[in-house]
Amino acid sequence: MASSSLLLMSLFLLLVVPSSVLSATLRSDIQALESIIRSIDPSSISPSSYLSTWDFSEDPCEGSGTFLGVMCSFTLENTTSRVTEIDLDDDGYDGFLSEAIGNLTELTVLSLDNNRFRGPIPETVFQLRKLTKLSLSGNFFTGDITPGITKLKELKTIDLSKNSIAGEIPPRISGLRSLTHLILSNNHIDGRIPALNGLWKLQVLELGNNHLFGMLPKLPTSLRTLSLCYNSLAGRISPLHRLKHLVSLDLSQNRFSGTIGHEILTFPEISRINVSFNQFISIEVIQVIGMETHLRILDAEGNHLQGPLPLNLATYGNLKDINLRSNMFSGDIPRIYGKRLENSWRSLYLENNYLTGTLPVEFQRISKQIRGSLSNNCLQCPKNVTICQGVQKPKSQCTNAMQEEGLK
Numbered sequence: 001m002a003s004s005s006l007l008l009m010s011l012f013l014l015l016v017v018p019s020s021v022l023s024a025t026l027r028s029d030i031q032a033l034e035s036i037i038r039s040i041d042p043s044s045i046s047p048s049s050y051l052s053t054w055d056f057s058e059d060p061c062e063g064s065g066t067f068l069g070v071m072c073s074f075t076l077e078n079t080t081s082r083v084t085e086i087d088l089d090d091d092g093y094d095g096f097l098s099e100a101i102g103n104l105t106e107l108t109v110l111s112l113d114n115n116r117f118r119g120p121i122p123e124t125v126f127q128l129r130k131l132t133k134l135s136l137s138g139n140f141f142t143g144d145i146t147p148g149i150t151k152l153k154e155l156k157t158i159d160l161s162k163n164s165i166a167g168e169i170p171p172r173i174s175g176l177r178s179l180t181h182l183i184l185s186n187n188h189i190d191g192r193i194p195a196l197n198g199l200w201k202l203q204v205l206e207l208g209n210n211h212l213f214g215m216l217p218k219l220p221t222s223l224r225t226l227s228l229c230y231n232s233l234a235g236r237i238s239p240l241h242r243l244k245h246l247v248s249l250d251l252s253q254n255r256f257s258g259t260i261g262h263e264i265l266t267f268p269e270i271s272r273i274n275v276s277f278n279q280f281i282s283i284e285v286i287q288v289i290g291m292e293t294h295l296r297i298l299d300a301e302g303n304h305l306q307g308p309l310p311l312n313l314a315t316y317g318n319l320k321d322i323n324l325r326s327n328m329f330s331g332d333i334p335r336i337y338g339k340r341l342e343n344s345w346r347s348l349y350l351e352n353n354y355l356t357g358t359l360p361v362e363f364q365r366i367s368k369q370i371r372g373s374l375s376n377n378c379l380q381c382p383k384n385v386t387i388c389q390g391v392q393k394p395k396s397q398c399t400n401a402m403q404e405e406g407l408k
């Protein structure tokens, strides 16, 4: 009796004790995790969520099936494990981000996207010197981006999009030389965009849907994606001519003016250009015969573009979708546009311009259904051609357009 229980006891020790020796997450890391979960409303933690698996009767770095969303480092010479990543699911966690986060000094990833965290981002986050990714998108964070963020020299990704963050972008952010992604869209950020050309590894810059104003700053030539839509930015866009690696450019809904230069349309990898709803007066479309271009989408709706429609658009071999709605284009619709619609273009929106003349016969021959519109121009457009649906401008608005054409 006594010996068998002794045996059981030693078996128990053999099985359990060694693992509990190994399972030694640094005490203050455990306390920080406890503090993080305490700052979240328990009723917002659903039974299927990561946080519902945080069971503090087990060790955060040792448990299996517990502490989902937590990653640890294990060093051979060191029996102490440290928390290195917190990457939570989007379960709708409602609460504050505990200041204790600053004690997880080995943290490299903090990702809390699409929850209901609110209040300012605690300043203690900026003690996490090893952080490479700070992703807090889709929450209710408020307050400014404090200059403290510039202490996090290892950061590659900052994504604070879709929050209620205000204030200006700290100019010293350009000291974060490792940054590849800077995403601050959909906030209340104002002021001017500081010079960011120091961020020589930056590939993605998204600042859309804020209250930014002023002219374009110096930007790094490494950029592949640039989105500045829905701000109050103004002036010319020639500073962009150097961004030869751009794949996607969105400047829509600002106050940019002047010319959309041929440099931009012919960047070797550019695929998508959205310059809609600005005050551009011209677009330079050069012939690109024999040159490989990747431009697929051109949206220049709602500007003051004038003169004849750019004939050379037809030379862009990969172009699919064209939107030149609501400008001041005049003259005839080029016949080549009809040919392109038949074999490669998917959509063509030209409504609300001052285009004149009869619809080229090429358009009437197109057998497939075209997405597009020619309405609200000064065209003679046969009603049985689908793209002609909708009314044309009244004669009174068209006489000027006709006269100008007649003078040429």
Ligand SMILES: *[C@@H]1O[C@H](CO)[C@@H](O)[C@H](O)[C@H]1NC(C)=O
Residues within 6 Å of the ligand: 026, 075, 078, 079, 080, 081, 082
């Ligand atoms: C090793 O363990 C000690 C605590 O015992 C801790 O302070 C230190 O940060 C650990 N080092 C690493 C590299 O995890």
Ligand SMILES: *[C@@H]1O[C@H](CO)[C@@H](O)[C@H](O)[C@H]1NC(C)=O
Residues within 6 Å of the ligand: 028, 031, 032, 035, 099, 100, 101, 103
């Ligand atoms: C961080 O750790 C220190 C030392 O372990 C502790 O005194 C402090 O209360 C912790 N901070 C927070 C905010 O939990």
Ligand SMILES: *[C@@H]1O[C@H](CO)[C@@H](O)[C@H](O)[C@H]1NC(C)=O
Residues within 6 Å of the ligand: 229, 230, 252, 253, 274, 275, 276, 277, 297, 299
């Ligand atoms: C261009 O931007 C406008 C305004 O932001 C948007 O409504 C439109 O869908 C965009 N065009 C394309 C082709 O994505």
Ligand SMILES: *[C@@H]1O[C@H](CO)[C@@H](O)[C@H](O)[C@H]1NC(C)=O
Residues within 6 Å of the ligand: 364, 382, 384, 385
């Ligand atoms: C439209 O009508 C005209 C004459 O009324 C006809 O010649 C032409 O083929 C029709 N076009 C289409 C696309 O039906």
